[in-house]
Amino acid sequence: MSTATATVTGPDAAPRRRGSRLSPPLLIAFALGAFLVLSAVRAFTGGNDLTSSGTIAAGLSAAVPIGLAGLGGLWSERAGVVNIGLEGMMILGTWGCAYLGWDHGAWAGLLFGTLLGALGGLVHAVATVTFGVDHIISGVAINIIAPGLALYLTKVTFVHYPGGGQKQSPPIGDAGSITLPFSDWLHTVEDKHWFAVSDLAGVLGGLVTRLSLVTLLAALVVLASAWILWRTAFGLRLRSCGEAPHAAESLGVNVYKYKYIAVIVSGALAGLGGAALAIAAHQFRDGQTGGRGFIGLAALIFGNWRPGALAAGAGLFGYTDAIQLRSSSAVHPLLLLMAIALALVAIWQWRTGQRAIAVVAVVIAVLAVLWYIDTDRVPDELVGTTPYVVTILVLALASQRLRMPKADGRVYRRGEET
Amino acid sequence: MSGPGATGTVNRVGPLDRLRQRYPLRSVLLGLAAPVGAVLFALLASSVILSLGGHSPSHVFSTMLKQAERPTSFVDMVNQAMVYYLSAVAVSIGFRMNLFNIGVEGQYSLAAFGAAYVGGQLTGGGPFHVVIEVLVAMLVGAAWAGVAGLLKVTRGVSEVISTIMLNAIAVGLGSYLLHKLGQSSGNNIQTKPISASGQVAGLSYSGTQAKIFGFLFVAIAVGVAYWFITGRTRFGFRIKATGLNEQAAVASGVNVKRMTLVAMLMSGGVAGLVGLPELLGQTHTFSQTAQSGLGFAGIAIALLGRNSPVGMALAAVLWSFLGKSANQLDFIGVPREIAAIMQGVILLSVVIAYELVRRYRLVLQQKDVAAQLAAVPATAANQAVTA
Numbered sequence: 001m002s003t004a005t006a007t008v009t010g011p012d013a014a015p016r017r018r019g020s021r022l023s024p025p026l027l028i029a030f031a032l033g034a035f036l037v038l039s040a041v042r043a044f045t046g047g048n049d050l051t052s053s054g055t056i057a058a059g060l061s062a063a064v065p066i067g068l069a070g071l072g073g074l075w076s077e078r079a080g081v082v083n084i085g086l087e088g089m090m091i092l093g094t095w096g097c098a099y100l101g102w103d104h105g106a107w108a109g110l111l112f113g114t115l116l117g118a119l120g121g122l123v124h125a126v127a128t129v130t131f132g133v134d135h136i137i138s139g140v141a142i143n144i145i146a147p148g149l150a151l152y153l154t155k156v157t158f159v160h161y162p163g164g165g166q167k168q169s170p171p172i173g174d175a176g177s178i179t180l181p182f183s184d185w186l187h188t189v190e191d192k193h194w195f196a197v198s199d200l201a202g203v204l205g206g207l208v209t210r211l212s213l214v215t216l217l218a219a220l221v222v223l224a225s226a227w228i229l230w231r232t233a234f235g236l237r238l239r240s241c242g243e244a245p246h247a248a249e250s251l252g253v254n255v256y257k258y259k260y261i262a263v264i265v266s267g268a269l270a271g272l273g274g275a276a277l278a279i280a281a282h283q284f285r286d287g288q289t290g291g292r293g294f295i296g297l298a299a300l301i302f303g304n305w306r307p308g309a310l311a312a313g314a315g316l317f318g319y320t321d322a323i324q325l326r327s328s329s330a331v332h333p334l335l336l337l338m339a340i341a342l343a344l345v346a347i348w349q350w351r352t353g354q355r356a357i358a359v360v361a362v363v364i365a366v367l368a369v370l371w372y373i374d375t376d377r378v379p380d381e382l383v384g385t386t387p388y389v390v391t392i393l394v395l396a397l398a399s400q401r402l403r404m405p406k407a408d409g410r411v412y413r414r415g416e417e418t
Numbered sequence: 419m420s421g422p423g424a425t426g427t428v429n430r431v432g433p434l435d436r437l438r439q440r441y442p443l444r445s446v447l448l449g450l451a452a453p454v455g456a457v458l459f460a461l462l463a464s465s466v467i468l469s470l471g472g473h474s475p476s477h478v479f480s481t482m483l484k485q486a487e488r489p490t491s492f493v494d495m496v497n498q499a500m501v502y503y504l505s506a507v508a509v510s511i512g513f514r515m516n517l518f519n520i521g522v523e524g525q526y527s528l529a530a531f532g533a534a535y536v537g538g539q540l541t542g543g544g545p546f547h548v549v550i551e552v553l554v555a556m557l558v559g560a561a562w563a564g565v566a567g568l569l570k571v572t573r574g575v576s577e578v579i580s581t582i583m584l585n586a587i588a589v590g591l592g593s594y595l596l597h598k599l600g601q602s603s604g605n606n607i608q609t610k611p612i613s614a615s616g617q618v619a620g621l622s623y624s625g626t627q628a629k630i631f632g633f634l635f636v637a638i639a640v641g642v643a644y645w646f647i648t649g650r651t652r653f654g655f656r657i658k659a660t661g662l663n664e665q666a667a668v669a670s671g672v673n674v675k676r677m678t679l680v681a682m683l684m685s686g687g688v689a690g691l692v693g694l695p696e697l698l699g700q701t702h703t704f705s706q707t708a709q710s711g712l713g714f715a716g717i718a719i720a721l722l723g724r725n726s727p728v729g730m731a732l733a734a735v736l737w738s739f740l741g742k743s744a745n746q747l748d749f750i751g752v753p754r755e756i757a758a759i760m761q762g763v764i765l766l767s768v769v770i771a772y773e774l775v776r777r778y779r780l781v782l783q784q785k786d787v788a789a790q791l792a793a794v795p796a797t798a799a800n801q802a803v804t805a
Contacts, residue, residue, distance in 0.1 A: 082578075084578070123766075127766060127770060131773050131774070133773055136518055136578055137721060137765070138766065138769070140520075140714060140717050140765070141762050141763075143714070144718065144758060144762035144765060145762030145763060145766070146762075147758070148755040148758025148759045149759050151753065152467070152471070152753045152755035152756055152758075155753035155755070156471040156753065291586055294582055295586075297579070297582065301579060379594050379597070381590045381591075381593040382590050382591070382594050383590075384589075385586060385589075385590035388584075388587045389583075391583050392584070395569065395573065395579065395583075396569055396573055399573045399575060
C-alpha cells in the first residue's frame with residue numbers, strides 16, 4: 001500500500017521487488033492456493049469443521065475484537081508510540097459497554113466502551129508523549145490499573161443491578177445482524193462436502209449468515225483506517241511521526257498533537273474491540289478479554305504493521321480460536337497446514353540465502369508432521385497458544401521481511417535530538 | 419561597569435558556595451521526591467475514587483493499616499514481599515542492560531511447575547533434594563528466557579514482543595503439562611506433593627501459627643549477590659556500560675550479543691526462583707491456583723526501587739502491604755481492587771515523577787552553570803562563549 005511513495009522516491013529495482021510482493025494478482029493467487037490446500041486437507045482428513053459455515057462465522061466474530069485491538073496498535077505504533085496497554089484499554093471497553101449497554105441497548109454500550117477505551121488511550125498519551133515515560137512501562141501500568149478499576153466499578157455498580165454480580169454485568173442486548181437471501185442455498189451446497197466447492201460455500205455461508213452489524217462496523221473501521229493512514233495528508237503526517245519525528249517537526253508537523261490523536265484513537269479502537277467482545281458474550285465478565293489485547297499486538301506484528309495483513313492475521317487467529325471451540329479434533333489437521341506453510345518458508349529462505357533459517361523451518365515442519373502422525377488430536381490447552389506460536393515463528397523465520405515504524409517506541413522530545 | 423560588577427560577583431559567590439555544599443542534601447531530597455510524591459498522588463487518586471464510590475477514604479486507609487499490624491497478616495506480607503523482591507531482581511537484571519524482560523511471568527510459572535514435578539518424583543536425597551529443586555527452577559526459568567535471548571541476538575527480535583508471546587505460550591504449556599503429568603485431587607489437578615526432605619522449613623513468628631518462608635534467606639542472598647555482581651564486579655560493570663551506551667561498550671571490547679544472552683539467562687534464572695518460596699514453604703505442590711501476576715508486579719517494583727537492591731526491597735514491602743492489607747476491605751464493603759488501582763497509579767505516577775525530577779535536575783544544573791559562568795570575570799566568560 002505504500003508502494004505509491006516507494007515508486008516516487010526509490011531506485012528502480014527496489015519498488016519492483018516490493019511491488020511484486022504486494023501486487024493484487026499475487027495476493028489473490030496466494031489466497032487461492034491457501035484455500036485449495038485447506039480444502040485438500042479438509043477432504044483428506046475429513047475434518048469438515050475446518051471450512052464449515054459455523055466455524056467461519058464463529059471465527060469472524062472472534063476475529064473482530066482481535067482485529068480492532070490490533071488496529072488500535074497500528075494507529076499508535078504508526079505514530080511511534082508502542083501500546084501494550086491495549087489489553088487494559090480493551091477491559092475498559094468491555095466494562096463501559098456493559099455499563100450503558102444493559103439498559104440503553106448494545107449501540108449505546110458500544111459508544112461508551114469506545115469512549116472509555118479512548119480515555120485509557122489519553123492516559124497513555126499523557127504519560128508517554130507529554131511526560132516522556134517509557135512506552136512499555138506506561139502500558140504495563142495501564143494493564144495493572146484497568147482490570148482493577150473494572151472490577152472495582154463492577155462491585156460498586158453492577159452488583160446492585162438486576163442480573164449483575166460481583167464479577168459480571170447484567171445481560172446486554174443484541175446489536176442486530178443481517179442474513180443475505182442466498183445463504184440457505186449456500187448451506188445446501190456446503191452439506192454436499194464436494195472438494196473446494198462446498199468449502200467455498202461454507203466460507204461464503206459463514207460470512208453472510210447472521211452477520212453481526214458490529215462485525216460490519218469493524219470491517220468499515222479497518223477500511224477507514226487504511227484509507228486515512230495511507231491516502232490522506234493527515235495520515236502521512238501521522239506516519240511521519242512514527243518514522244522520523246524530528247524531520248516531521250522540522251517540516252511543521254505538530255508531532256505531539258499527532259501522537260496524542262493516534263494514541264487516543266488507538267485506545268478508542270481497543271475499547272471498541274472490548275465492547276464488541278462484551279456484546280458477543282452478551283455481558284461483561286471479569287477476565288473476559290483473556291489476553292486478546294496481546295493477540296491484537298501479535299496480529300499487528302504478523303501483519304507487518306499494515307492494515308490488510310493485520311486483518312488477515314486477526315482472521316487467522318480468530319479462526320484457530322473458533323475451530324478449537326467448535327471441535328477440538330478439527331484442530332489436528334491444522335498441524336499439517338502449519339507444516340506446509342513452514343516448508344514454503346524454508347524454500348523461500350533457502351533461495352534468499354538464509355540457509356540456517358531454512359533448516360530450522362524444516363526441522364519444525366518435520367516435528368509438526370511427526371506430531372500429526374503420532375497423535376489424534378491437539379490438546380486444547382495448546383491450541384489456545386496458536387496466535388503466539390505463529391507470531392514467534394514469523395518473528396524467528398521471516399523477521400527480515402518485517403519492518404516496524406523506524407522511531408517506534410522511542411521517546412520523542414521536541415528539540416532534543418537523541 | 420567593572421566596579422559594581424566586581425562587587426556583585428563577590429556577593430554572588432557566597433551563597434553559591436553554600437548551595438554547592440548543600441548540593442548532596444538537595445540531591446537526596448530530589449531523589450526522595452519522586453517515590454514519596456507518587457505514593458501521595460496515589461493516595462489522592464484512590465481517595466477520589468473511593469469517595470465517588472461512596473466510601474470514606476480515611477476509614478479504608480485506617481482499616482488497611484490496622485490489618486497490617488495483625489501478626490498473621492504481617493507474616494503474610496513478609497512472605498509476599500520476598501516473592502515480589504525476587505521477581506523485581508529478575509526484572510532489574512534485564513533493566514541494567516536495557517532489556518525489558520516482561521517474561522518473568524511465564525518463566526517463573528514454568529519453573530515452579532518443573533521444580534514441583536521433579537521435586538515430587540524424588541524421594542530422599544537429603545539436603546540435595548532442595549538443591550535439585552532450586553537448580554531445576556533456575557534452569558527452566560533461564561531456558562524460557564533464553565528463547566527470547568536467542569531470538570534477540572540471532573534474529574533481532576524485540577525481547578518485549580517475544581516475552582509477551584512466550585508468557586502466553588507458557589500459560590498453555592504449563593496447563594497442558596499439568597494435565598498430562600499431574601494427578602487429580604478433588605476437582606483440582608496438581609503435581610505429586612513434595613516429600614519432607616524437599617521442603618523448606620518456615621520461621622515462627624510470635625502470635626500466629628503462620629510461618630515466614632525459609633526462602634527469606636535465599637531472597638536476601640539473591641539481593642546481596644545482585645548488589646555485589648552489578649556494583650562490584652567487572653561483569654556487572656560491563657552490563658551497566660552496555661545498558662548506558664552500547665557503542666561505547668562495544669568500543670571497549672564488550673561482546674554485546676553474548677552479554678545480552680547472559681543477562682537474559684541470569685534474569686530468567688532468578689525469575690525461576692519466584693515461585694519457590696510458596697511451593698517449597700507452603701503448598702508443596704503445583705496447581706492451577708498458584709499465584710499469577712508476580713512478573714508484572716516485579717516490573718513495577720523494579721521501577722519503583724530504581725533497580726537498587728535496597729530500594730526494591732522497600733518497594734516490595736510497600737507493594738505487598740497494599741495487596742495484602744486490602745483483603746480486609748471486603749469485610750467493610752469496599753472492593754479490594756482499590757489496592758490494584760493504587761498500585762497501578764503509584765507505578766504510573768512514580769515514573770512520571772522520576773522523569774519530572776530528572777528534567778528539574780537538568781534545569782538546576784543549567785542554572786548552576788549559568789551562575790558560575792556569570793561569576794567569573796566578564797572577559798573569561800566571553801572567552802568561554804566564543805570558545
